Amino acid sequence: xxxxxxxxxxxxxxxxxxxxxxxxxxxxxxxxxxxxxxxxxxxxxxxxxxxxxxxxxxxxxxxxxxxxxxxxxxxxxxxxxxxxxxxxxxxxxxxxxxxxxxxxxxxxxxxxxxxxxxxxxxxxxxxxxxxxxxxxxxxxxxxxxxxxxxxxxxxxxxxxxxxxxxxxxxxxxxxxxxxxxxxxxxxxxxxxxxxxxxxxxxxxxxxxxxxxxxxxxxxxxxxxxxxxxxxxxxxxxxxxxxxxxxxxxxxxxxxxxxxxxxxx
Amino acid sequence: xxxxxxxxxxxxxxxxxxxxxxxxxxxxxxxxxxxxxxxxxxxxxxxxxxxxxxxxxxxxxxxxxxxxxxxxxxxxxxxxxxxxxxxxxxxxxxxxxxxxxxxxxxxxxxxxxxxxxxxxxxxxxxxxxxxxxxxxxxxxxxxxxxxxxxxxxxxxxxxxxxxxxxxxxxxxxxxxxxxxxxxxxxxxxxxxxxxxxxxxxxxxxxxxxxxxxxxxxxxxxxxxxxxxxxxxxxxxxxxxxxxxxxxxxxxxxxxxxxxxxxxxxxxxxxxxxxxxxxxxxxxxxxxxxxxxxxxxxxxxxxxxxxxxxxxxxxxxxxxxxxxxxxx
Numbered sequence: 001x002x003x004x005x006x007x008x009x010x011x012x013x014x015x016x017x018x019x020x021x022x023x024x025x026x027x028x029x030x031x032x033x034x035x036x037x038x039x040x041x042x043x044x045x046x047x048x049x050x051x052x053x054x055x056x057x058x059x060x061x062x063x064x065x066x067x068x069x070x071x072x073x074x075x076x077x078x079x080x081x082x083x084x085x086x087x088x089x090x091x092x093x094x095x096x097x098x099x100x101x102x103x104x105x106x107x108x109x110x111x112x113x114x115x116x117x118x119x120x121x122x123x124x125x126x127x128x129x130x131x132x133x134x135x136x137x138x139x140x141x142x143x144x145x146x147x148x149x150x151x152x153x154x155x156x157x158x159x160x161x162x163x164x165x166x167x168x169x170x171x172x173x174x175x176x177x178x179x180x181x182x183x184x185x186x187x188x189x190x191x192x193x194x195x196x197x198x199x200x201x202x203x204x205x206x207x208x209x210x211x212x213x214x215x216x217x218x219x220x221x222x223x224x225x226x227x228x229x230x231x232x233x234x235x236x237x238x239x240x241x242x243x244x245x246x247x248x249x250x251x252x253x254x255x256x257x258x259x260x261x262x263x264x
Numbered sequence: 265x266x267x268x269x270x271x272x273x274x275x276x277x278x279x280x281x282x283x284x285x286x287x288x289x290x291x292x293x294x295x296x297x298x299x300x301x302x303x304x305x306x307x308x309x310x311x312x313x314x315x316x317x318x319x320x321x322x323x324x325x326x327x328x329x330x331x332x333x334x335x336x337x338x339x340x341x342x343x344x345x346x347x348x349x350x351x352x353x354x355x356x357x358x359x360x361x362x363x364x365x366x367x368x369x370x371x372x373x374x375x376x377x378x379x380x381x382x383x384x385x386x387x388x389x390x391x392x393x394x395x396x397x398x399x400x401x402x403x404x405x406x407x408x409x410x411x412x413x414x415x416x417x418x419x420x421x422x423x424x425x426x427x428x429x430x431x432x433x434x435x436x437x438x439x440x441x442x443x444x445x446x447x448x449x450x451x452x453x454x455x456x457x458x459x460x461x462x463x464x465x466x467x468x469x470x471x472x473x474x475x476x477x478x479x480x481x482x483x484x485x486x487x488x489x490x491x492x493x494x495x496x497x498x499x500x501x502x503x504x505x506x507x508x509x510x511x512x513x514x515x516x517x518x519x520x521x522x523x524x525x526x527x528x529x530x531x532x533x534x535x536x537x538x539x540x541x542x543x544x545x546x547x548x549x550x551x552x553x554x555x556x557x558x559x560x561x562x563x564x565x566x567x568x569x570x571x572x573x574x575x576x577x578x579x580x581x582x583x584x585x586x587x588x589x590x591x
Contacts, residue, residue, distance in 0.1 A: 011402070013403075013522045013523060013541070013542050013545075014540070014541060014542065015402075015405075015541075016405070016541065017402045017405035017406045019406055026402075026406065037523050038523075094380060095374070095381075096374055096375070096378070096379075096380060096381075099375060119383075121402070121403065121522055121523065122401065122402055123401050123402075123408075124383065124384060124399075124400065124401055124402070124403060125371075125381070125383045126367055126371055126383055127371045127374050127375075127381055127383065129371070130339075130368065130371035130372040130374070130375060131371060131372070131374050131375030132375070133372070133375070134343075134372050134375030134376050135375055138453075139339070139340060139453035139454045140339060140368075140372065141339075141454060142339075142367070142368045142371070143364060143367070143368070145516070157457070159460075160364075161364070161517060162363075162364040162365060163363065163364060163468035163470060163471050164461070164462050164466075164467070164468050164471075165459055165460060165461045165462055166459075166460040166462075167336075167456050167458075167459055167460075168456070168457050168458035168459070168460065169338075169454050169455065169456055169457065170454065170455050170457045171453055171454040171455075172453050175453070175454075180516075181516050181519065181523055181524065182515075182516030182517065222380070222413065223378075223379055223380030223412060223413060223414060223415035224380030224381065224382060224410050224411075224412055224413075224415065225410060225411050225412065225413050226408050226409070226410055227396065227408075227409040227410060227411055228408070228409045229401070229406050229407065229408050229409075230406065230407045230408075230409070231406060231407070232400070232404055232405065232406065232407055232548060233407070235548075235553075235567060235569070236569075238553070238565070238567075238568045238569040238570060238571055239569070239570060239571070240565075240571045240572075240573060241570055241571065241572045246574040246575060246578030246579045246582055247578075247582045249572050249574055249579060249582075250572075250578075250579050250580075250582030250583040250585075250586050251582070251586045253554065253570060253572055253579075253583060253586070254583060254586035254587045254589065254590060255586075256570055257531070257552070257554070257570070257587070257590075258587075258590040261531070261552045261569065261570070263474070263530050263531040263551075263552050264498055264531070264587055264590050264591070
């Protein structure tokens with residue numbers, strides 16, 4: 001079973017986000033870049049399936065050279081090889097353009113399953129996986145917490161939580177699955193894993209290597225334009241609930257929630 | 265030229281879901297601002313009798329796609345039909361709910377229609393006849409205003425619970441039209457084989473009107489009963505911070521935050537939650553925020569409308585008793 005995991009690098013979730021002076025991007029000086037947390041679940045699930053069915057796990061990342069570091073992390077966890085799609089013309093691309101580049105790279109590979117995170121925790125769009133599946137003409141199942149591949153390796157059954165219920169969905173393979181927290185606990189890379197990762201193949205591809213015209217990518221190719229980024233809307237200053245004892249504070253809070261906030 | 269505002273209705277087991285009224289109401293406001301018609305696309309099986317009601321919320325037209333293959337929702341079937349209808353009718357705006365289903369549908373439509381898509385928006389406006397969408401990024405640590413270019417329809421999803429539902433006007437009626445579409449079996453590659461209901465009757469965090477959430481300050485899974493008692497009384501759903509989930513005290517589905525659920529209840533009560541950026545990102549669009557924490561320097565107090573500096577183990581049970589007076 002050959003599995004592809006798509007990987008994005010994002011600012012660590014503890015990062016303070018500051019809007020840059022151009023009002024269209026964020027300040028990246030102090031950003032610690034990490035593998036998108038949802039993509040880690042994809043790497044882990046791919047490795048577990050490989051342990052059961054054999055085959056190869058290929059990690060496909062897209063972005064500047066620093067993304068190599070996250071691909072190496074996935075290789076250290078146990079993935080077999082990496083591909084980095086990197087091209088100056090990609091800078092500023094929107095999700096649809098990213099999906100097009102990923103699909104072009106994946107088309108050249110053999111695969112039964114593709115994993116992507118359910119969304120990147122940076123722009124929070126959640127488009128790339130589904131759009132990539134559409135471009136490849138394969139089904140997608142999104143926001144998945146359980147994956148069971150049939151013994152014959154021809155179909156997959158997944159669990160998808162929706163509001164108030166879990167759907168069990170069956171699909172033919174190949175298919176694309178977007179991962180949700182709860183799917184698994186990603187392993188840490190072991191020291192021998194890290195050593196081995198250095199020798200694993202990591203190929204770099206440009207848009208022209210993929211037969212793509214740079215004109216459709218970057219800022220100029222965006223279909224969704226960023227007009228302006230702003231800090232989050234400020235909340236009006238709150239009040240500290242007064243009282244001598246916890247009981248008094250509780251009584252005052254209940255009163256405020258009823259009389260003033262009118263939520264109880 | 266592309267004309268009209270379209271929204272996609274969401275149904276489950278033949279019932280229209282509340283998020284539909286949110287986007288139909290918002291769709292009406294946008295259609296008025298743009299001077300255009302509002303069309304609601306209703307897909308399902310034996311669903312046509314639900315169409316008239318959508319008129320009361322502002323639809324000028326309801327396009328009904330009724331087919332046994334359209335219930336329950338599958339990405340394949342919905343995308344096939346909606347793509348065909350959009351291409352045939354060329355709407356200017358396509359508005360969908362950012363429910364779990366809507367997020368799945370809109371993302372795939374972005375690919376099938378080759379258009380941009382603004383996911384999980386908190387506000388919309390019409391400027392120069394075009395859609396401007398406001399959406400949180402980095403889980404709300406920043407906001408982006410976005411527009412579309414060479415991208416028709418202008419597609420966006422609306423975060424659940426933020427769009428006001430209009431008072432239904434029973435004197436309004438919509439033109440109800442049967443949609444023509446071809447839905448070939450061969451496109452259906454996925455199938456819902458089982459539906460596991462949450463028997464607890466618990467309202468999902470993303471749909472809850474009130475949430476009582478507990479963090480590391482809860483000290484252990486056994487103490488959540490005090491939150492459950494308060495929650496049961498006021499009709500709230502219990503949530504948790506990442507540290508409580510990572511400690512195994514609560515299931516993943518309870519997590520509020522950047523790598524959990526993003527919620528917008530009318531009331532959010534944070535108990536023993538310090539307010540890491542990760543968590544604040546997931547609940548900052550709540551209408552009223554209460555923080556109960558014994559550490560007066562906890563960052564959560566900066567987001568709170570009402571802060572109680574005290575031990576939650578004293579305050580929460582007392583609060584449960586006190587709110588009884590108002591129920």
